Amino acid sequence: MKLLFKISTLLLIIILCNFFNLIYGFPGSYSGCSSISYSQNELDTIPASFDVRTNWGDCMSPVREQQSCGSCWAQVTSGILADRMCIESDKNIKMLLSPQYLMDCDGSCVSDGVSGCNNGCKGGFVGLALTRLINEGIVSDECLSYQASKDSSCPTTCDDGSPISNTTIYKATSCRAFPTVQDAQYEIMTNGPVIATFMLYSDFKPHKWDVYIKSSNTQVESHAVRVVGWGTTSDGVDYWIAANSWGTGWGDKGYFKIRRGSDEAAFEEGFITVTADTASVPTSQYGLEYQFGGNSSTFLKPSFLILLTLIVLYFLLVPIILS
Template sequence: MANIRIRLFARMKAAFTLVVLSLVVCQAFAGFEQNIINDDDLILDQALVDSINSAQGSWKAEMSPRFQGVTVREVKALLGTDLSVESNLPVHSYDDVSDVPASFDATTQWPDFIHPIRNQEQCGSCWAFAASEVLSDRYGIATNGSENAVLSPESLVSCDKTDMGCQGGNLNNAWNFLRDTGITTDKCFPYTAGGGNAPACQSTCTDGSAMKLYKSADAYNLKSVADIQKDIMTNGPVEAGFTVYKSFMSYKSGVYTKHWYEFSALGGHAVKIVGWGTEDKTDYWLIANSWGPTWGLEGFFKIKRGVNECGIESQVYAGHVSA
């Protein structure tokens, strides 16, 4: 009788294992099917959203209002960050990072100086938005509000000739431009490249008044998680570049991680890291995007921290405010 029970248990265990493996294989095939990306397809996929939400992972998906009716080709045009160029900027590090807290949020630490979520629209200017927003916030923080203007991403898009305007840019080049030349305020040179074409560079403000330029005193690269954290809590947000996959456009809430079956990258994107924390035992970065407030967490998102998820920790840049 004991032997019969043992054999019966073994068969049940084998059957259960087969069912689990079948489910995994089915999910994998579904993932591979969803990973076949054609430029003329719509970027939002209800089947992918349902698959993500049923998996009970660390994040939730939705048919985001920001990308309703938008094609893969149009999304690729937004992802204007060139991640292929190695930084030639110095690496900035800290001798003591022992005071880095478990969580930090620049939007609550400096609520008057972290500027609102913006929208790059249909121009591949994410590299310019994130860079100008970081410098804007850092000016407000460093001067305690005496210099708290929103700085102009258009200055970078139109005037930084080492980059390619709406066709993309490199974070290393952008920070060299902020250090060597500087940018003006958004009021002086408003953003009008949202349709995909950048206007000519201006030497005076749109209203004809003299243009004041805001520069970074230096430009540097941050390499470790602890140094990124220390720099944010000391000086303000930083700019980061990372690789985007199809599922990211469907992000709604939680801590984003790409799916293991996502092999086809859509492009590089630049964003502003404003803090970090832990949600349901998963460490994350808190990040401001430039896709308007209807996407994600009212324009923000969380992405897994400490494992270089999608390369988010490999290209991080900032600079100190020029006196």
């Protein structure tokens, strides 16, 4: 009986490890973007606080729910292009883009200092995904809705059966990286959100903090989010504001704050973004509102419910079996 208990405990640990690996994935550290520097005169205009939601509130694409799938790399890159298209078109283009399309179609790889490939729910590199947005583009979420799983091949039809070759392809024009935090701030305040990749630690739990300050040394996985602004608390703590992809029930309606100026959890090491190709978007799509093609934000994911049920059953049944 003791051997059975040890084996079942080991299996539970393996399930948990694989589950959390699927949630977080790896956004990677590869960039491949051109470095953008602003003049000192421009940097001197950076305010003490800024929030994209205040300046371009209508343009922030909705917080997504990646579910039990390590697709943050696809969520954040599709989201950043949608945000930028809206801002650069003076709020005329509001098109939710398809992370599923990137997951199914982008298997590009890198071996420049780091190595790996974009691989659906198993993670990917935001720099590679942004490059694909420039070279190949992406379809709307209405065409290909999020499934939280990777198809075996790149689809040729939308969810409704219409050919993808007949639908609008949305593209980026350039990929930008920033040598300093100040350059990234100026980019945010003038052109819109940027992407941050950082390391998740075991204490990354929003109900325990207002501004996240790392207190654990236990790494979970790397992650990617959209950075939308910054500010300072009443007691003098500088912070960044970021949009996560874990649903609107997480954090502050899907957003969170993390300490600024200390490179918290490597948050300040790799800000990148894209500029949008708005000229190729048909004017017939102007004036629309963001619209999900399928799965939208939820709080307690079905996968979490399944996992929670397994854990409860484990601790209820094992003692009975062993007694």
